[in-house]
Amino acid sequence: MSAPPTGLDAFVAGLVAQGIETARHGDLVVYRVEPLVGARAGTSVATGVEASELSGWPTTPPHWIHVPTDLNIPGSQASVLAGWCRYSRPHPGRIDAAPNSAQAWVAHVREFLGHAA
Numbered sequence: 524m525s526a527p528p529t530g531l532d533a534f535v536a537g538l539v540a541q542g543i544e545t546a547r548h549g550d551l552v553v554y555r556v557e558p559l560v561g562a563r564a565g566t567s568v569a570t571g572v573e574a575s576e577l578s579g580w581p582t583t584p585p586h587w588i589h590v591p592t593d594l595n596i597p598g599s600q601a602s603v604l605a606g607w608c609r610y611s612r613p614h615p616g617r618i619d620a621a622p623n624s625a626q627a628w629v630a631h632v633r634e635f636l637g638h639a640a
Contacts, residue, residue, distance in 0.1 A: 568636050
């Protein structure tokens with residue numbers, strides 16, 4: 524039996540399996556999700572993760588969530604993509620223990636986006 528896929532390709536495959544398209548923008552893997560609560564609920568929001576952070580996926584989930592600067596969430600730092608910022612948001616648990624790691628990551632990002640103004 525072969526080991527489950529890991530890294531960037533496994534992350535992208537997990538999103539695609541959920542019907543979420545991805546695109547590379549420089550060092551970011553960008554995808555769109557809809558927050559379930561908050562000011563942006565029901566709106567498709569671009570978000571991203573640095574490809575370099577996905578080398579250990581899913582054993583080591585990404586630490587940073589990247590979004591366009593217009594999201595207005597306090598506590599940001601500059602992103603590697605112009606016009607974007609990033610937020611330190613480590614996943615609170617063992618994402619590799621979830622039945623579907625990519626789905627657990629998307630839920631984590633949706634919860635974070637619920638804080639956007």
